[in-house]
Amino acid sequence: MGETVRETYFAPAERDEPAIVLGQHERFKTLGSVVVLDALPVTVMVLNPCRQLVYGNSMLREALGLESLQSVLGQRPGEIFGCIHARKMKAGCGTSEFCRECGAVRAILSAVGGKASVQECRMLHNAPDGGVEGLDLRVTSTPFNYLGEDFVIFSLQDVSHEQRRRALERVFFHDVLNLAGALSGLTDHLTESLPEDARPSASMLSEGLDRLLDEISSQKDLLAAESHELACHPSWLSALDVTRAVARIHAGHPVARGREVVANEDGGEIALLTDPAILGRALGNMVKNALEASPEGSVVSIGYMLDPMGVRFFVHNPGVMPRRIQLKVFSRSFSTKGEGRGLGTYSIKLLTERYLKGEVGFSSTEEDGTTFYILLPLEPPNAACASEK
Numbered sequence: 001m002g003e004t005v006r007e008t009y010f011a012p013a014e015r016d017e018p019a020i021v022l023g024q025h026e027r028f029k030t031l032g033s034v035v036v037l038d039a040l041p042v043t044v045m046v047l048n049p050c051r052q053l054v055y056g057n058s059m060l061r062e063a064l065g066l067e068s069l070q071s072v073l074g075q076r077p078g079e080i081f082g083c084i085h086a087r088k089m090k091a092g093c094g095t096s097e098f099c100r101e102c103g104a105v106r107a108i109l110s111a112v113g114g115k116a117s118v119q120e121c122r123m124l125h126n127a128p129d130g131g132v133e134g135l136d137l138r139v140t141s142t143p144f145n146y147l148g149e150d151f152v153i154f155s156l157q158d159v160s161h162e163q164r165r166r167a168l169e170r171v172f173f174h175d176v177l178n179l180a181g182a183l184s185g186l187t188d189h190l191t192e193s194l195p196e197d198a199r200p201s202a203s204m205l206s207e208g209l210d211r212l213l214d215e216i217s218s219q220k221d222l223l224a225a226e227s228h229e230l231a232c233h234p235s236w237l238s239a240l241d242v243t244r245a246v247a248r249i250h251a252g253h254p255v256a257r258g259r260e261v262v263a264n265e266d267g268g269e270i271a272l273l274t275d276p277a278i279l280g281r282a283l284g285n286m287v288k289n290a291l292e293a294s295p296e297g298s299v300v301s302i303g304y305m306l307d308p309m310g311v312r313f314f315v316h317n318p319g320v321m322p323r324r325i326q327l328k329v330f331s332r333s334f335s336t337k338g339e340g341r342g343l344g345t346y347s348i349k350l351l352t353e354r355y356l357k358g359e360v361g362f363s364s365t366e367e368d369g370t371t372f373y374i375l376l377p378l379e380p381p382n383a384a385c386a387s388e389k
Helices: 018-029 032-039 058-064 097-101 103-112 160-193 196-226 239-251 276-292 343-355
Strands: 043-047 053-056 117-126 132-146 149-158 235-238 260-263 271-274 299-307 310-317 359-365 369-376
Touching: 018 053, 032 053, 032 058, 043 058, 103 117, 103 132, 103 149, 160 196, 196 343, 235 239, 235 276, 239 260, 239 276, 239 299, 239 310, 271 276, 276 299, 276 310, 276 343, 276 369, 343 359, 343 369
Parallel strands: 260 299
Antiparallel strands: 043 053, 043 149, 117 132, 132 149, 235 271, 299 310, 310 369, 359 369
């Protein structure tokens, strides 16, 4: 007895007849608001429950180089865009074993089931030159009912450049951190064998490499935070210990020359559950910003206090920000230090609110100077501080 031929390994194989698809297409053409799809800067497709194209916007026609979609009506997305797996099974796109891992098929099936979905899709497709080309796509599917009939609004964006950039960033940070770390270790080793009069210079070099490592790590963490990839590891901390450590570390920072960093320890013993590295990074940025904004001879203080909402960390400097500056604080690329250098306050807000589930704010007046604060719960909801994806 022969082996049964499978119709599908994943999504349903059934399709609507061409006449039904054409009827669905004609009904959508009469929908006045469908012209809105042509105004969208992304490729949008309207699919029926069998995952077949019944309508598409101008971006789809442009991507395919077609004046009309008649030739592709009734086809499924993988067939339209030449996915190399779309023809592996007689039933077409979505039915091969490879399709089980396809984000596009998963997103569409979710919407067919009544639930919107956003997925990543990595497609190998047949390029115009006859070769195979890889695409990284972000796909979005939304259920839609029109005249009592269910459809799926399916959009896709080519994010290949974004994925390549992120991959290069990971390699760059990995290699640069390794190199800087090796140089720092070598410098420490050589310092021990240098003559006494040469050791201060070597010590300065070692400190500079440590600062470089910290700056590289800071940028790496910021990019990871923006893409929801930063790992968060909460543990119980002493607010007093955190304050002392941040003050001690930044008292020796180059930007602190001619200025004093003081730890205010009046808050007593307060324990909180949070990520020590992320909190230290946020508070450290607050202290560095305060030092940069203070003239020589100034005192920058860092402290904490119990708050009805948890624990409030604060950093104070005697200066005052003009109102026009205050209105732009926390913007990603704004800085009083020059164009494109405004990541300090932005990163504080991003790290605190997305990862530590806290709140960031400030006050700045002629009478009281400038105080930035981070307000954190003593224990985040469900004892978890990682951002939700």
